[in-house]
Amino acid sequence: DQGTTSTGSATSKGKPRIALIMKSLANEFFATMAKGAEDHHAANAHRYDLIVNGTKDERDLARQVSLIEEMTSQGCDAIVIAPADSKALAPACRRAMEAGVVVINIDNRLDAEVLAEAGISIPFVGPDNRAGAKAVGDVLAKQLIPGAGARVVIIEGVPSAFNSQQRRMGFEDAMKQANIEVVAVQSGQWEMGPANTIAAAMLNEHPDIDAILCCNDNMALGAVAAVKAAGGEGKIKIVGFDNIEAIHGPLREGLVVATADQHADRLAVEGIEHALTILETGQTPSDRETPVDIVTAETLSQAQ
Amino acid sequence: MSDTGGKSVWHNIRQQVNPEYLGMAGVLIGLVVLFTLLSDHFLSLRTFTTIANQVPDLTALAVGMTFVLMIGGIDLSVGAVLALSGAAMGVVLVDWGWPLPMAICAAMGVGALVGFVNGAISSWWAVPSFIVTLGMMEVARGAAYRITNSQTKYIGSQLDVIAEPIRGLGITPAFLAAAVTVIVGHLVLTRTVLGRYMTAIGTNEEAVRLSGINTRSIKVYVFVIAGLLSGLGGVFQSARLSSADPNAGIAMELSAIAAAVIGGTSLMGGRGSVISTFFGVLIIALLQTGLAQVGVSEPSKRIITGSVIVAAVMADTYRRRYAAGRRRGRKPRKPGEA
Amino acid sequence: MSDTGGKSVWHNIRQQVNPEYLGMAGVLIGLVVLFTLLSDHFLSLRTFTTIANQVPDLTALAVGMTFVLMIGGIDLSVGAVLALSGAAMGVVLVDWGWPLPMAICAAMGVGALVGFVNGAISSWWAVPSFIVTLGMMEVARGAAYRITNSQTKYIGSQLDVIAEPIRGLGITPAFLAAAVTVIVGHLVLTRTVLGRYMTAIGTNEEAVRLSGINTRSIKVYVFVIAGLLSGLGGVFQSARLSSADPNAGIAMELSAIAAAVIGGTSLMGGRGSVISTFFGVLIIALLQTGLAQVGVSEPSKRIITGSVIVAAVMADTYRRRYAAGRRRGRKPRKPGEA
Amino acid sequence: MLSIRSLCKSYAVPVLIDVDLDVAAGQVHALVGANGAGKSTLAKILCGITPFDSGQMTLYDKPYRPTGRTDALAAGIDMVHQELMLVDTLTVAENIHLGRIPNTLGFARQHSMNRAASQVLQQIGIGSLNPATLVGELGVGKKQLVAIAAALANRCRVLILDEPTAALTGSETEILFQQIALLKSQGVAIIYISHRMEEIERLADWTTVLRDGRVAASDRAAALPQSAMVAHMAGESRRMEADRPRQPVHAGDALRVRNLSAGDAVSDASFVVKRGEILGLAGLVGSGRTELLRAVFGADRADSGQVHLGEQAPCRYATPRHAVRAGLAMIAEDRKRDGILSTQTVRTNTTLACLPRMATLRSWIKRRSEESEAIRFVDLLHVRCHNIEQPIGELSGGNQQKLLIGRWLMRGAEVFLFDEPTRGIDVAARAEVHRLIYDLAAQGKGVVVVSSDFDELMMICHRIAVVHRGRIVRDFKLDEMSRHRLVEAAVTGSSAT
Numbered sequence A: 001d002q003g004t005t006s007t008g009s010a011t012s013k014g015k016p017r018i019a020l021i022m023k024s025l026a027n028e029f030f031a032t033m034a035k036g037a038e039d040h041h042a043a044n045a046h047r048y049d050l051i052v053n054g055t056k057d058e059r060d061l062a063r064q065v066s067l068i069e070e071m072t073s074q075g076c077d078a079i080v081i082a083p084a085d086s087k088a089l090a091p092a093c094r095r096a097m098e099a100g101v102v103v104i105n106i107d108n109r110l111d112a113e114v115l116a117e118a119g120i121s122i123p124f125v126g127p128d129n130r131a132g133a134k135a136v137g138d139v140l141a142k143q144l145i146p147g148a149g150a151r152v153v154i155i156e157g158v159p160s161a162f163n164s165q166q167r168r169m170g171f172e173d174a175m176k177q178a179n180i181e182v183v184a185v186q187s188g189q190w191e192m193g194p195a196n197t198i199a200a201a202m203l204n205e206h207p208d209i210d211a212i213l214c215c216n217d218n219m220a221l222g223a224v225a226a227v228k229a230a231g232g233e234g235k236i237k238i239v240g241f242d243n244i245e246a247i248h249g250p251l252r253e254g255l256v257v258a259t260a261d262q263h264a265d266r267l268a269v270e271g272i273e274h275a276l277t278i279l280e281t282g283q284t285p286s287d288r289e290t291p292v293d294i295v296t297a298e299t300l301s302q303a304q
Numbered sequence B, C: 001m002s003d004t005g006g007k008s009v010w011h012n013i014r015q016q017v018n019p020e021y022l023g024m025a026g027v028l029i030g031l032v033v034l035f036t037l038l039s040d041h042f043l044s045l046r047t048f049t050t051i052a053n054q055v056p057d058l059t060a061l062a063v064g065m066t067f068v069l070m071i072g073g074i075d076l077s078v079g080a081v082l083a084l085s086g087a088a089m090g091v092v093l094v095d096w097g098w099p100l101p102m103a104i105c106a107a108m109g110v111g112a113l114v115g116f117v118n119g120a121i122s123s124w125w126a127v128p129s130f131i132v133t134l135g136m137m138e139v140a141r142g143a144a145y146r147i148t149n150s151q152t153k154y155i156g157s158q159l160d161v162i163a164e165p166i167r168g169l170g171i172t173p174a175f176l177a178a179a180v181t182v183i184v185g186h187l188v189l190t191r192t193v194l195g196r197y198m199t200a201i202g203t204n205e206e207a208v209r210l211s212g213i214n215t216r217s218i219k220v221y222v223f224v225i226a227g228l229l230s231g232l233g234g235v236f237q238s239a240r241l242s243s244a245d246p247n248a249g250i251a252m253e254l255s256a257i258a259a260a261v262i263g264g265t266s267l268m269g270g271r272g273s274v275i276s277t278f279f280g281v282l283i284i285a286l287l288q289t290g291l292a293q294v295g296v297s298e299p300s301k302r303i304i305t306g307s308v309i310v311a312a313v314m315a316d317t318y319r320r321r322y323a324a325g326r327r328r329g330r331k332p333r334k335p336g337e338a
Numbered sequence D: 001m002l003s004i005r006s007l008c009k010s011y012a013v014p015v016l017i018d019v020d021l022d023v024a025a026g027q028v029h030a031l032v033g034a035n036g037a038g039k040s041t042l043a044k045i046l047c048g049i050t051p052f053d054s055g056q057m058t059l060y061d062k063p064y065r066p067t068g069r070t071d072a073l074a075a076g077i078d079m080v081h082q083e084l085m086l087v088d089t090l091t092v093a094e095n096i097h098l099g100r101i102p103n104t105l106g107f108a109r110q111h112s113m114n115r116a117a118s119q120v121l122q123q124i125g126i127g128s129l130n131p132a133t134l135v136g137e138l139g140v141g142k143k144q145l146v147a148i149a150a151a152l153a154n155r156c157r158v159l160i161l162d163e164p165t166a167a168l169t170g171s172e173t174e175i176l177f178q179q180i181a182l183l184k185s186q187g188v189a190i191i192y193i194s195h196r197m198e199e200i201e202r203l204a205d206w207t208t209v210l211r212d213g214r215v216a217a218s219d220r221a222a223a224l225p226q227s228a229m230v231a232h233m234a235g236e237s238r239r240m241e242a243d244r245p246r247q248p249v250h251a252g253d254a255l256r257v258r259n260l261s262a263g264d265a266v267s268d269a270s271f272v273v274k275r276g277e278i279l280g281l282a283g284l285v286g287s288g289r290t291e292l293l294r295a296v297f298g299a300d301r302a303d304s305g306q307v308h309l310g311e312q313a314p315c316r317y318a319t320p321r322h323a324v325r326a327g328l329a330m331i332a333e334d335r336k337r338d339g340i341l342s343t344q345t346v347r348t349n350t351t352l353a354c355l356p357r358m359a360t361l362r363s364w365i366k367r368r369s370e371e372s373e374a375i376r377f378v379d380l381l382h383v384r385c386h387n388i389e390q391p392i393g394e395l396s397g398g399n400q401q402k403l404l405i406g407r408w409l410m411r412g413a414e415v416f417l418f419d420e421p422t423r424g425i426d427v428a429a430r431a432e433v434h435r436l437i438y439d440l441a442a443q444g445k446g447v448v449v450v451s452s453d454f455d456e457l458m459m460i461c462h463r464i465a466v467v468h469r470g471r472i473v474r475d476f477k478l479d480e481m482s483r484h485r486l487v488e489a490a491v492t493g494s495s496a497t
């Protein structure tokens, strides 16, 4: 049918074309991912062509589906996608695969059940958010006096986001293990400003809390500002996730205890390599879990 | 009436085809040419069917928006209502096991209900629709989160009858339905009494009221229609995603407004065309797809999209003014919109 | 003029304190009482200083928005401009090492420039400001991503002079600056020629033009002022967060509009008050903080916020109509806004 | 058939007090009174637009208490409003049928609607107007005729005409009168509101004079001659028409307009006004008088030609601001659209054009001096309002008009362009406006007056230029003026005598 013909014409030109579809490029994590992919492409320009696209908004599933369709229709050979939703993207991926496109899933794992229902399997390369968040939570727990009635709050991202749910669960796992009470969970919408408002209100409502766990670093920065404004520097500990550039300052200043690095740049590269392997050898390598590293003030000073 | 056969045919075409459409078609063709030059893979039937299959949801919203703008109102809640009605459809399909036709009715019913509330508050209480629908946008979004527990509901292949391309045609039933919506909307606006009253209300509500027409209920109808169409948009989008997403349609009201305004609909009411709005939708969709295919960076996408929207409206303003100038030798006296 | 001393004093107060403010103050007090009942920790000085320190950015935006609404325009780009100017400040402070005052000027300069473009296109080209600023919203956001490489910039303690609470007072210099902005804005609108022209333009632009007044440049000024204030908002927000975030201020234009409209500013132009807008800002901030403190779930937050906004405007409409009725024995003749 | 007993209505102050009125079928009942006497209010109450406070109304011996417009229409009462109530974006035909557009299953029957509209337009003498034209493209006069056509098309039992001729010239008025006679013969009752006493004398069977909301007199028309009506209207404080100042002989030119063209409404128009001279511009509806003034004033772009103000260099003003700076002032024709800020106060409206003068550093308004200036002009012009903080939209049309003139008097100018300055103004106020115009002339200003009332022009002007199809075709000196000649020149456009 039409799909295979256009794919055929593309491959006949030699270099395969790979489309990287991400979530919002407004998010530093994905911007880093894009940069990693572009750097990799620059070094391997003879091997493939790259098209990078993201959505305007983290949550824009419809646009991601459209992007899959558009990339398929313009005859890309492979799509490397960081899905905005673990279920809703599966049918679109299936349609792309039916049109002969190789699909690789990175970052956020597509739901196994839905994939099975659709009768497809898609190789996955990515980190385990929950485990990463648990590791961050563990670092924090060590710094809180264990068992002495320590209380914490969590600021989650957009509640419907898979990442946010995973990270929140990871944090909760760690806190449960250390016997620390989570007194409240509220959403900071992944953003700094709203997180700041939420954190300030939580500090008012629960003046005796010991830590704020944030599902990303932007929200952690918002929390830092709230803690400062409330005069709680040093008393209230904060952790984040993602290891964005801007968090390094507060980390060094001791305002933030830890964050997690998922190596966004390597994530995309691994995904592209995966796709290339399939395109070049026809063999499907196994799923790969990428590492999540904990970043603290010490690891930062060691790195220098 | 006709001097020579040729001239008269040409004259006829000029009379039939609204010059407005020609301008918009020009913009569309310009964009196609541009993207064809920029990307080897753009110019293909697949690209166009892909675009066609993406637009049904925005089309439904934009038609409803055109109606609301015609009466001098605005509906900021359409995106959230799309999500809410999609969510409602997801719930009744998946959790309650209703059959598809009933689920579609449920989605559109939810939309109509929200539209009714919008219309009732804004017209009976005389609260500006901007603020009523701004509030409703939050309420509907919250309701969508609530009924889905903030999670995307996977519906699966049940909806494929709507969103699966028709064999041999490449376009989906959803697109056909959207096209029908556009045609019906156009006829309602231009040929029916309701449409005439809508235009009139947008221009001079007082005059309409003084001729004994119940302007308030007409305004309520219009919001109900916009709600219904948002519900339809929700059906289209859920079908395309095979899921009901409570985050669907964020900021989509702005795209719908942009589509209508690019199509020459006035934000002050009284002037607008559903067909032109559809051209506006196509321009927006084409721009999105084209930029993605060229692989423009995200910040540049934003900058280009924003500029093109403004440029399109500027061009339209210029065309309108020029046309008015040629016809009457001067610009219309009506005070400009701020 | 005075019958008895007591009566005249009372009369004086009634004359001085605009009844509008009393209504808004009532809503504020109502919310405080409500949240006090719902949360043990709400009623404390801390809460109020926290709220006060949260509002400077929204206040700056809302004052600018009031000005724009006064002339019958709208500015949807304020949130994006806030992000852009904050980003500009971050870049010049951190990467270029400029001193703080110059960085602040840079931020406000960027805002003013964007405002100028908005104003120039919307007034000289007569393109509706809704659409110009909608496009500008995209462009400014894209530019913000571009100049920061989509990265949040941590600025650190340099900005503490703006956002660190003053010892013994609990409120920040930023709040004081915002308060000054409100007062100056109020005086400009009510006491100056510019303010008068703005009101007049919003009421009947053609009449003002025919009176020999350069309405276009006044409209441009107003957009420049709105841009400047968005820049100021960017400074306030970056100071509060010690960072410049290109994602800042998303959908903040809607909050600013809501604040102005809750304060009784008309979306059709010609009617508005900066002080009332400030009350609107406080209502929104109080609601946000209160709901967060009570720990209401996300969906409910949305539903409540949306409903309260609409209810506040409905109450204001009712009050206005009632007041008009008492003064003139009937409801005002002006046709309602759709 | 329609009778009203002790009808009362008040806003902040009483507007109608114990009004009794009887209207008989097949009769023209004239309603006269000064601006703000309550004529329009009474009309609107009859039409169900405005609710009343107390009193009884009976229609054909049945109690009549309309709660809305629809009630009145159902009872067969229709009205031509004083302010134009038309929809600019609809066609002439749609406006004529607004509220009862013929349709099949909701679809408008365009053809039959246009045909019916054509017929009515024919009746009122504008059969040449295409019913598919958008109303927004018509001038005020044509719009007024369309509004009348709409009322005629709606077969009714009581027709209220609220100042229908204010924007019409002689010939259109004649046609309207023929239509009124026709309706009378069909047994329709007509309530006719006007400030033009000659019309009342010609038309009315019965006349009621309202003064300050009370019936001051009500009698057979024959029993109320013009002088009696005026006396009843104005009460004691009656002001007489002043005498026109002498025509200047040796004065220089205040304004010279040379070969001005603007679009297709104004082509190659030239005229001169001397200092201290009052020049009238006469013409038919749509002849381009308004467009000519607007082009001179820079309100619309002129394409070619020159405007010479006093000794200044010839130019074409690009915007009204340039014109005002140079010393021109224009009182626009369409008060509601181009003049007043209806929701703003009397004070704001009056001081709008010269605000910087009352402000420190041209920007900080000195509230005191603004107020005193506003009050001074309100007194000077005898404006009836509660106080200067009242929204101007609440004043009667005549008082609004006086304030708009006041706006320009306050600002001052060398040449004043008046477009229909006495439209909708009562006899006394008209005399005052005339006096204001005379004063300006006496001060040596140039004055151009456009009016559809040729008698008025002949009374106040030193010279009358006739406009035909956007061109000045003839100039009549004081001693050449006659109604007949003016009409002939306006209709035929011939420059021969």
Ligand SMILES: Nc1ncnc2c1ncn2[C@@H]1O[C@H](COP(=O)(O)OP(=O)(O)OP(=O)(O)O)[C@@H](O)[C@H]1O
Residues within 6 Å of the ligand: C328, C333, D011, D012, D015, D033, D034, D035, D036, D037, D038, D039, D040, D041, D042, D082, D394, D395, D396, D397, D398, D399, D424, D426
């Ligand atoms: N909506 C209103 N609110 C307050 N006062 C009003 C309103 N409408 C009319 N009035 C007042 O009622 C009085 C009568 O007004 P009306 O319009 O009936 O006068 P009129 O006789 O028609 O005068 P004109 O000859 O100028 O048209 C005026 O003093 C006017 O100020």
Ligand SMILES: Nc1ncnc2c1ncn2[C@@H]1O[C@H](COP(=O)(O)OP(=O)(O)OP(=O)(O)O)[C@@H](O)[C@H]1O
Residues within 6 Å of the ligand: B328, B332, B333, B334, D136, D137, D138, D139, D140, D141, D142, D167, D265, D283, D284, D285, D286, D287, D288, D289, D290, D291, D292, D333, D452
């Ligand atoms: N807003 C408008 N748009 C388009 N054409 C107009 C407009 N207003 C007037 N015209 C046209 O311009 C011509 C001159 O109109 P103008 O208003 O100057 O006439 P006038 O002599 O002042 O008569 P009147 O004011 O009684 O209608 C007419 O043919 C009219 O149809």
Ligand SMILES: [Mg+2]
Residues within 6 Å of the ligand: D039, D040, D041, D082, D162, D397
């Ligand atoms: Mg009247």
Ligand SMILES: [Mg+2]
Residues within 6 Å of the ligand: D139, D140, D289, D290, D291, D333, D419
């Ligand atoms: Mg005229």
